[in-house]
Every structure is written in structure tokens, then in C-alpha cells.
Amino acid sequence: MNSEVRPPQINSRRVNLGCSLDESQPLTFRLPRLEHSTLPMAADRGVGWKTLRDAGPVVFMNGAYYLTRREDVLAALCEPNLFSAQLAFQPPGSPVPVLPSAFDPPEHTRYRKILQPYFSPHTLHKSRPMMEGHAAEMIAALACRNECEVMADFARLYPYQVFMDLYGLPLEDRDSVIGWKDAFVAGKSDGHGLLAYFTDAIRQRRQNPG
Numbered sequence: 017m018n019s020e021v022r023p024p025q026i027n028s029r030r031v032n033l034g035c036s037l038d039e040s041q042p043l044t045f046r047l048p049r050l051e052h053s054t055l056p057m058a059a060d061r062g063v064g065w066k067t068l069r070d071a072g073p074v075v076f077m078n079g080a081y082y083l084t085r086r087e088d089v090l091a092a093l094c095e096p097n098l099f100s101a102q103l104a105f106q107p108p109g110s111p112v113p114v115l116p117s118a119f120d121p122p123e124h125t126r127y128r129k130i131l132q133p134y135f136s137p138h139t140l141h142k143s144r145p146m147m148e149g150h151a152a153e154m155i156a157a158l159a160c161r162n163e164c165e166v167m168a169d170f171a172r173l174y175p176y177q178v179f180m181d182l183y184g185l186p187l188e189d190r191d192s193v194i195g196w197k198d199a200f201v202a203g204k205s206d207g208h209g210l211l212a213y214f215t216d217a218i219r220q221r222r223q224n225p226g
Contacts, residue, residue, distance in 0.1 A: 047081070048072040058202035096120040112211060143182060150177045185217060 048071040057064035068075060069084045076082075083089050092099040101124070105117035113119070116127035133139065154174060158164040176190050185193075193213065199205035 047074055047076045050075055050077045052078045053203060058198070058204075112207075143178075146181055147178050150174065150181065183217075184221070189213070 050068065050071055055064040055067055068082065071084070073085045073088060074081060074083060083092055101120050102118050105114055116124050116131065119127060151174060154170055154177065158169055164170065173190070173194070176194055177187065179185075180187050180190050180193070193210065196205065196207075196210040196213065200207040200210060
């Protein structure tokens with residue numbers, strides 16, 4: 017979680033920020049500094065998050081302040097005026113805003129109300145047979161191999177299999193979509209490939225609705 021400009025107000029009795037308390041000098045503090053590109057998020061997110069947490073409860077990275085402790089993150093989520101989601105969830109260089117994550121209230125609430133009906137339990141229940149069908153099909157294919165790596169061979173692929181079917185996209189494009197997403201998350205792409213794909217899909221759907 018990061019703030020927009022100002023350093024977060026953390027309880028100094030609980031967190032040691034290396035503050036100088038000499039009253040003859042202005043109050044200063046030193047924060048751990050990291051570079052986002054050096055975190056191994058693409059290779060192993062667990063190691064990446066551990067690196068971030070081990071650096072300290074508050075870390076300065078790529079022009080923003082990151083909170084690494086659960087209680088501080090929860091407190092920050094209740095203060096949208098101080099901690100803006102626009103920097104926390106909007107990837108640098110993204111050609112379009114990430115909806116609705118990269119918005120603060122009341123904009124976030126407005127987008128959430130628009131999207132909520134499409135993801136309600138009642139709506140998704142109608143798609144349950146399709147979801148179960150994909151799960152059974154993928155598991156059957158894995159069973160024929162006699163071995164598998166569950167995360168790589170099922171858990172990582174299944175949500176995209178369902179997504180492609182749910183929105184009427186060709187299942188053969190699944191791996192391409194995953195590749196574009198992975199490159200974007202890893203900071204190796206600006207996301208234009210993924211944006212172009214969905215822009216074209218929307219254009220085709222508008223020309224041939226139903």
C-alpha cells in the first residue's frame with residue numbers, strides 16, 4: 017500500500033523509523049529504500065513480498081511509500097484522503113486506468129455499483145455448469161499424465177479458461193492473454209498488447225452482437 021505524496025502517519029512508539037529527536041534540528045527520519053525492478057515478483061512473489069517486509073514496516077520505493085504490515089495497511093484503507101489507490105493500484109505506464117481498483121471513493125463506489133450485478137452470486141450461479149465443466153475437463157487431461165504441478169498446470173490456467181468462455185473469447189487465445197498479463201505485471205510490457213486484444217474483441221462484438 018502506498019500514499020500519494022505525504023509520508024504515512026505511523027505510531028512512532030510501535031515503529032522505529034530511525035528518527036532524529038534532537039530538538040535543535042528539524043525532525044528527520046530515514047526510510048529503507050528499494051527499487052521495484054529488483055524485487056523478484058515475477059519469479060517468486062513470496063520471496064518478493066518477504067524482501068519488502070524484511071526491509072521495514074515503511075519502505076520508500078519508486079517515488080512512493082509502501083506499508084508492509086497488515087495492521088498499517090488496514091488503517092490506510094480507511095483513509096482514502098491520505099492514502100490514494102491511484103498510485104497503489106495503477107501500474108506505471110498503463111494506457112488505461114485499472115477499474116475499479118485504481119479509484120478512491122466516491123468514484124470507486126460508482127464503478128463498483130455498475131460492475132457488481134455481473135459478479136453477484138446469483139449471476140455467477142448460472143455459469144456454474146460451465147465452470148464445473150472446464151474444471152472436470154482440465155482435471156481429466158491431467159489425470160492422463162499421471163503427474164502434474166497443481167499451481168502451474170491447473171490453478172494458474174483455470175481462471176483464464178473460465179474467463180475466456182464467460183466472455184465469449186476464443187479459448188485458443190488463453191495462453192496469449194496470460195502471456196500479455198504476465199509481461200504487464202512483471203513490468204516488461206506497457207499493456208498495449210492486452211489492450212489491443214480486448215479493444216478488437218469489443219469492436220467485433222459491437223459489429224456482431226448476440
